[in-house]
Amino acid sequence: MTKIPAKPKGAAVKPRTRIQRAKREAILEAGLDVFSQEGFRGATLDRIAKAAGLSKPNLLYYYPSKDAIHEALLRGLLDTWLAPLGAMDPDGDPLTEILSYVQGKLALSRDYPRESRLFANEILRGAPNMKPMLQTHLRQMVEDHAAIIRGWIDAGRIAPVDPVHLIFSIWALTQHYADFEVQVRAVMGEDHDPFPGAAAHLDTLFRRMLSPA
Amino acid sequence: MTKIPAKPKGAAVKPRTRIQRAKREAILEAGLDVFSQEGFRGATLDRIAKAAGLSKPNLLYYYPSKDAIHEALLRGLLDTWLAPLGAMDPDGDPLTEILSYVQGKLALSRDYPRESRLFANEILRGAPNMKPMLQTHLRQMVEDHAAIIRGWIDAGRIAPVDPVHLIFSIWALTQHYADFEVQVRAVMGEDHDPFPGAAAHLDTLFRRMLSPA
């Protein structure tokens, strides 16, 4: 890489080199581990640094503060966590659309439990860093989906339900298997994988609730 | 109160006087506030003491450590949180039994959201202080209830479902309105009370899922 002029000197503002990108990625990975387990206040820079294989000052060379790491992770949640929410085709078969959304969300809980717990921790604290986003972005998303669902109901294609509470139900039921994994495993046994059973159960649940009378 | 011989000198071991009981109660109340909002690590003795109207050393006179307060609160959860679980009459009408259990649990979320969030925080951290209890007490409770439900299913009195996942569903759906209250309010609007709608929705949901075919 040849010398680039006008290189902003405020070290590590945007990931330029592959190395920087990799280290910042490692830090986010470590931060996700620690924040999702311990919550924001419980997480320490030392633990994150150690988990990322860096010294604390070195970590702070890439991210200027603990808050910065946390906020970067929360911003990342928008992609990993809320993007799959964007998929509900008003022209598709209602039950199929909803059921596959449910299964997709359940798969997220299985494959990205740390992200789910990070989000849960943030909400539990009162969402100090996400409230504006929830009140705008998420709210809009819910309203859009609710409108679609309401359309299906009005057309008699699924049984009538409150669309907003239906969406809450999907979130609650799927995220439960990530956020309360410890409880689920304590009840079902440590070696028992709860997800296949959960997938079948949720399919049954929503199918029966929504099948038109 | 006359002199009691062999009075254990390790100050404030068990609440003897009315005053002691009141102060310990105030501390638990303050601790519930702070722990449920901030999580274990986020809660500080200073904040708890201030919320309880005491100085920090005075607080530590009644409870020997931060852990002691936290553990006392978690022990208390068994009564406030899991006791209403004890009520499912195998000889009652299945749907009525389950639906009233659901409504009872939802009322808990409405009336004791701090307890729900305290529990959620503990589970999210991996339940370091409750795991043994979950694996014994709670597991047993779930198995007992599952057996009752399975009996109802075998008798054809409700539609077949996985009883354990059914119980998880009830917990997830009801606790969601306490633990994710901020999100619910952000989506529905701050002034909108979600609980009436939730009650109706959950009644519909479980009724449709469980009504025999």
Next chain:
DNA sequence: CGTCCGTTTTACCGAATGGTCAAATAAGAC
């Protein structure tokens, strides 16, 4: 070689935190 520049480390700082101690202060019991 030296120099430049991004990176890493060592040493450190001030504030916060969980907790202690001993002295001061209520609060009965007699």
Next chain:
DNA sequence: GTCTTATTTGACCATTCGGTAAAACGGACG
């Protein structure tokens, strides 16, 4: 009033925490 015991307080401590400063390192390029 006085003795005893329970309670409260202020001063303090060791550790941890988030963060800083500056020096040392290391590779790319002339």
